[in-house]
Amino acid sequence: MKLEASADVIRKLHPLEFYKRFLPEGIRPDGRNLNKPRVTVISAGSLTTAEGSALVKLGSTSAICGIKAEVTIPADTEPQCGKLVLSVELPPLCSPNIQRWTDSVEQNSSLEVQIEDILLKTNVLNLEALCIKDSSAVWVLYVDVYILEHDGNCFDAALLSVLTALTNVKLPEVEVNEEQIVSIVEGGSTQSLELNHYPIPLSFCILDDKLLVDPTSEEEELSSTCFTIVYNNRGELCSLYKPGGKHINDDILEECKQTTLNRTEHIVKLMKQANEAKK
Amino acid sequence: MYAPQIKSVRPLQQSDKPSKFIGDDGKRIDGRSLDEFRSVFMRTGMVKQAKGSAYIELNNTKVICSAYGPRQTNNEFSDKGMLNCDFKIASFASKQRRKKTRDEDKEFSIYMRDALEISVNLDKFPKSVVDVYALVLEDDGSALAAAIMCGSLALADAGIELYDLVGACSAIKVDSHIVIDPSSTEQKYGVGAITCAHMSNLNEITQLTEAGDVEYSTMVEFVNMCVDGCRKMSDKMRQTLATEHLK
Amino acid sequence: MSTLVKRQKGRLSNQLRSIEAQLGLLNKADGSAKYKQGDSSVLAAVYGPSEVLPKDEKGDRASVQVVFKRRDGKPGRREKQNENIIRNALEPIIMTHLYPRTAIMIIVQVLVDDGSILSVALNACVLALMDAGVPISTVISSISCSIVVDENGSQTLLTDPDLSEERTSIGETYFVFDGHVVAKTGEGGLVSSVTSGLLTDSAYTSCLTASRSGSKSVYTFIRETLKRKPTTVMAPIENIIFERDEASSATNGSDFKMEDEKEESKTFSNVFMKPI
Numbered sequence: 053m054k055l056e057a058s059a060d061v062i063r064k065l066h067p068l069e070f071y072k073r074f075l076p077e078g079i080r081p082d083g084r085n086l087n088k089p090r091v092t093v094i095s096a097g098s099l100t101t102a103e104g105s106a107l108v109k110l111g112s113t114s115a116i117c118g119i120k121a122e123v124t125i126p127a128d129t130e131p132q133c134g135k136l137v138l139s140v141e142l143p144p145l146c147s148p149n150i151q152r153w154t155d156s157v158e159q160n161s162s163l164e165v166q167i168e169d170i171l172l173k174t175n176v177l178n179l180e181a182l183c184i185k186d187s188s189a190v191w192v193l194y195v196d197v198y199i200l201e202h203d204g205n206c207f208d209a210a211l212l213s214v215l216t217a218l219t220n221v222k223l224p225e226v227e228v229n230e231e232q233i234v235s236i237v238e239g240g241s242t243q244s245l246e247l248n249h250y251p252i253p254l255s256f257c258i259l260d261d262k263l264l265v266d267p268t269s270e271e272e273e274l275s276s277t278c279f280t281i282v283y284n285n286r287g288e289l290c291s292l293y294k295p296g297g298k299h300i301n302d303d304i305l306e307e308c309k310q311t312t313l314n315r316t317e318h319i320v321k322l323m324k325q326a327n328e329a330k331k
Numbered sequence: 332m333y334a335p336q337i338k339s340v341r342p343l344q345q346s347d348k349p350s351k352f353i354g355d356d357g358k359r360i361d362g363r364s365l366d367e368f369r370s371v372f373m374r375t376g377m378v379k380q381a382k383g384s385a386y387i388e389l390n391n392t393k394v395i396c397s398a399y400g401p402r403q404t405n406n407e408f409s410d411k412g413m414l415n416c417d418f419k420i421a422s423f424a425s426k427q428r429r430k431k432t433r434d435e436d437k438e439f440s441i442y443m444r445d446a447l448e449i450s451v452n453l454d455k456f457p458k459s460v461v462d463v464y465a466l467v468l469e470d471d472g473s474a475l476a477a478a479i480m481c482g483s484l485a486l487a488d489a490g491i492e493l494y495d496l497v498g499a500c501s502a503i504k505v506d507s508h509i510v511i512d513p514s515s516t517e518q519k520y521g522v523g524a525i526t527c528a529h530m531s532n533l534n535e536i537t538q539l540t541e542a543g544d545v546e547y548s549t550m551v552e553f554v555n556m557c558v559d560g561c562r563k564m565s566d567k568m569r570q571t572l573a574t575e576h577l578k
Numbered sequence: 579m580s581t582l583v584k585r586q587k588g589r590l591s592n593q594l595r596s597i598e599a600q601l602g603l604l605n606k607a608d609g610s611a612k613y614k615q616g617d618s619s620v621l622a623a624v625y626g627p628s629e630v631l632p633k634d635e636k637g638d639r640a641s642v643q644v645v646f647k648r649r650d651g652k653p654g655r656r657e658k659q660n661e662n663i664i665r666n667a668l669e670p671i672i673m674t675h676l677y678p679r680t681a682i683m684i685i686v687q688v689l690v691d692d693g694s695i696l697s698v699a700l701n702a703c704v705l706a707l708m709d710a711g712v713p714i715s716t717v718i719s720s721i722s723c724s725i726v727v728d729e730n731g732s733q734t735l736l737t738d739p740d741l742s743e744e745r746t747s748i749g750e751t752y753f754v755f756d757g758h759v760v761a762k763t764g765e766g767g768l769v770s771s772v773t774s775g776l777l778t779d780s781a782y783t784s785c786l787t788a789s790r791s792g793s794k795s796v797y798t799f800i801r802e803t804l805k806r807k808p809t810t811v812m813a814p815i816e817n818i819i820f821e822r823d824e825a826s827s828a829t830n831g832s833d834f835k836m837e838d839e840k841e842e843s844k845t846f847s848n849v850f851m852k853p854i
Binding site: 157158160161162164165166169170173174175276277279284287288289290291292293294295296297298299300301302305309 | 655656658659662663665666667668669670754755756759765766767768769770771772773774775776777778779781782786
């Protein structure tokens with residue numbers, strides 16, 4: 053029997069060799085150049101039950117974020133600050149490598165910590181704006197992200213979906229009566245949230261000593277290191293996250309920083325367009 | 332200094348119960364007749380990483396579903412394949428925020444498996460398992476029915492051998508009228524909810540759940556309405572598959 | 579950015595706290611190390627290569643697991659993230675392909691948290707791995723930095739911050755560098771970078787430079803510690819040579835040849851094998 057090795061078979065059996073045929077030509081198997089991110093699609097407000105929502109697609113990676121707002125009592129230490137509770141889930145439907153909800157706990161908490169650090173430590177959102185009545189009632193925003201398909205670079209998709217959903221939030225007007233009962237004002241106006249700045253991420257990986265932008269899951273798996281750079285629209289560095297892997301030199305780092313900076317404007321525009329379209 | 336004590340901190344949800352579910356002209360609140368579905372949208376092949384996937388919208392009820400397999404199982408040897416279903420409602424899917432783990436999801440996972448298992452030719456993949464995962468992104472009533480149909484479409488999209496497509500339909504009694512494909516308001520205030528899964532070509536009911544107060548005499552009427560609904564949905568599913576796969 | 583500011587206990591802004599290490603404290607672990615930077619102190623233990631649970635088994639290499647334990651409090655997602663960061667930095671330097679279908683378990687126990695805890699933990703892990711005789715391809719070392727703002731609004735960079743400095747900081751960075759690369763070329767070699775807070779480009783670059791020179795000291799310290807450890811060293815102390823020519827002559831006898839950089843570490847692990 054003659055065995056014919058089709059491209060798909062080689063891709064499955066010797067993925068690295070498969071990639072080594074492409075990368076020196078400056079092109080990737082999905083037709084992109086090495087420094088080209090995938091098509092980014094941002095849409096806002098598709099869920100009617102959430103106070104704010106967004107769907108972000110990076111190629112086939114997609115993340116949906118819904119924000120539910122509830123009223124709660126503020127912490128004694130910060131009587132004027134609202135709260136933000138973030139959770140990221142990689143449900144088993146998003147990838148063949150995750151078979152149970154518990155399989156992705158590690159990735160979930162890693163994404164949660166990274167996004168939470170960016171939102172809270174770089175002061176993206178004024179938590180004081182979520183105050184309803186000093187030391188008695190504040191809004192708590194439950195920000196839940198579900199990755200609907202994991203084809204690499206979940207972090208970028210998740211962060212972008214959270215940001216878009218935050219700009220999309222419509223809080224109802226509420227009042228607190230003498231008995232301290234909070235209720236929604238009927239026919240009242242809605243309040244949206246102002247973000248201080250927009251931290252825009254871009255991820256990279258190094259595969260066969262070549263720098264690839266916005267890697268797919270296959271590329272992530274084969275790569276020797278992956279890292280993410282986050283710049284905001286004011287040109288400040290919000291995060292440079294490289295958990296490990298092979299060492300890189302400073303020139304590559306500079307190059308990546310520039311690429312990220314150049315992309316921020318485009319993405320912020322997409323985000324604003326998505327919100328405009330909903331209005 | 333004590334902060335003033337708060338009695339209630341949750342915004343009070345205004346009661347959304349309408350005075351009448353069925354108007355004088357015999358139409359429901361959203362203008363549908365008793366046996367009319369909401370606008371339906373179906374698509375397959377959304378999740379490229381999965382073997383098969385599907386997405387269903389029943390107006391605001393949105394369900395995404397993907398199927399993986401047949402793949403290796405760690406369970407004991409079995410000469411028949413297994414079907415594993417997982418049903419989950421996203422925390423932002425309904426008006427009140429949901430907790431992460433709920434018993435209802437487990438229960439519905441089992442209903443979903445029961446509804447789909449019979450339609451799959453399990454003899455074709457011994458020792459292995461097919462996983463079907465459903466995630467409800469928004470729940471505006473009839474989420475289980477939507478998930479069952481979505482699962483069946485995902486299985487078909489994955490190329491798993493099926494005896495028939497499984498259509499599903501819910502029905503509920505409001506204002507002493509039986510209505511199919513209830514919205515979340517109707518579901519909240521109705522009594523005697525039924526969800527029925529049905530294979531139209533073989534004319535077999537694969538799964539039937541009933542909860543609440545249904546009179547014995549009206550049960551048959553309930554089931555008949557559901558089965559009619561299932562037939563309509565199966566046709567729609569078949570069309571969807573044909574247009575997406577026979578391009 | 580001003581660099582020379584007096585800190586608590588008369589420390590300069592670019593000065594590390596005093597470093598201490600002790601190897602082989604635990605009897606049952608295959609390797610262990612207690613590492614201190616000022617008051618921050620961490621105990622790391624290495625078990626393995628040993629048996630692996632079927633779900634973690636990898637056909638072509640050892641699976642590396644890290645457990646990060648605080649002194650008190652329930653382990654939450656921040657601890658998970660720390661485990662993740664430490665594992666990601668260590669896994670590539672451990673020569674896991676030599677031990678397929680096994681597990682290498684690294685337990686990190688924080689004894690005192692007085693700032694820069696992630697860096698201290700990583701350095702402790704590297705020492706514990708060497709103490710266990712697990713072959714590693716290079717030595718990595720880590721340093722954290724904080725950026726604080728004074729009343730005039732000018733930013734100051736503090737290397738190896740303690741807890742009080744971390745609390746007042748507006749930005750923090752954690753870096754891991756490949757010691758061999760930095761020693762050879764004096765630049766590059768960035769293995770890990772984790773930042774939090776808003777940083778300007780120049781602030782990030784100065785943190786990077788400061789950490790790189792700081793990590794060099796830690797790297798030297800790690801090597802010195804192993805030289806001075808008499809109980810686990812088989813060969814006489816004079817024979818521990820890191821130079822390339824010595825290393826290659828020692829591997830001549832072995833039946834497989836490895837790449838240059840790995841060759842060096844192979845002898846390295848041979849020398850540090852425990853006596854049976």
